[in-house]
Amino acid sequence: MQLIDLKAILQHTVSSAYGDLVTRPTGKAVRDGIEAALDDLETEPVAVIDFSTVRLLDYSCADEIVGKLLLERGGARVFLLQGVTASHCEAIEPVLRRHKLAAIARDREGRVRMLGDVPEGARKVLSALTDRVEPGSPADNDALVLPGGTAKELLQLLQSSGPLPPDPADKPSAGAPE
């Protein structure tokens, strides 16, 4: 997986004096930096955008860095937002909803959550997929209770809207007629 350190990109593309991801021009410059890094590693299917060293992210920067990046590049690969804080999520969530996008985020304690425009059921599916539950434990039984077929539909929704990679079995094999 390709790891993209936002603070490093901020300091490389804008100024080493800045510590916060605020203002739209800053966001655009950082997005340009991310896109250059992505171009260098075109074959990586998953890109991890690392917020661990970012203190503050405002709405304008969130729109440039997350919203526009996913709009433009989300179809080509899966993005994971890593090291997010609650305040980062407050900026990212409305941006994703506005663009009708979704993304998977992992906070600094390792908890995974879904951000953006996704139904509650899809959030539950993701929780069931990512929570570390011992098989057979009571928590395992409670993890996901969905009507038949719904879980699969939600999984497909997560795959089609970007947060999850497509099922390899759905891809046509090499040489097969399309």
Add this chain to the structure above:
Amino acid sequence: MTRVVNVPGHFDDRSFEQFAKACGDMTDDRLLFDAHATQWASPFGLVGLLAAGQWAAEHGPERPLLTVPSDRDVAHYWGRAGFFAHAADWYELHGKVPRVTPATSSDVLLAITPVRGTDDVHGVVESVQERSAAILSSELGLEATATMGFAMALSEACQNIVEHAGTSGWVAVQAYHWRRRLGRRVVVIAVADAGIGFRRSLEATQASRFGDRWSDATALEAALFQGASRFRDPGRGQGLGGIARYVNRWSGKLAVRSGAARISIVPSWDDDQPLTEGLTLFPGSQVLMIVPAQEAQ
């Protein structure tokens, strides 16, 4: 001819309309802004006074005059808040200007600071974060996440100037005890500019949707509640909505005045009107955000 504009004795967001009315049309006569009897001015009053001075200097026949408050303590406070450092750019000052450097203290979290571009927004956010964190959590009883939200709101309020005013503006952040009005401690962000205002900024992209109803008031409603922007980019216009969510969450107040209208998100502790039209025309936009100490559960 010189016309006198009386600065209210207690100059804040409530008496601002009295001030705007006194300003009237600032293009005909040379103006003398008389603050000699002013006893108190909030950050909103001070940045508003700077916006009036800039407008009068740029559009009036001559640079306006300003009499300094005669009360030594009041003048000293204006100096500490950073007012005179910027007032000298627009006003011919009369009276004794105190020799104090604008400083941060327990109350002045951010002295009046010009906002001209992106660098200024970075500087403002950087300098306010640590100081406001201590006050927001220990004195106002807000959760730790509220500190970041406060800086986000501050950043977006300042960016409104850079993106939409067409000129520079000012921001100030202060904490004080609101004895009479609320009986609690508050942190206040005041932002003002003498630019083109919301109606003109949004006109090209939004006016046709409203037809004859297009006005300062509908422009403010579109910006605050519909996320309207002068840019056609669908990602634009989220800043004010974000500020509104923040003040709602912490029982705060947001008021935005532009042109001849004012729109407010009014908390239960305040009796302001959600929307006021037909005010005296005043240049630019003025934003007030108040976050009060949280009441014990």
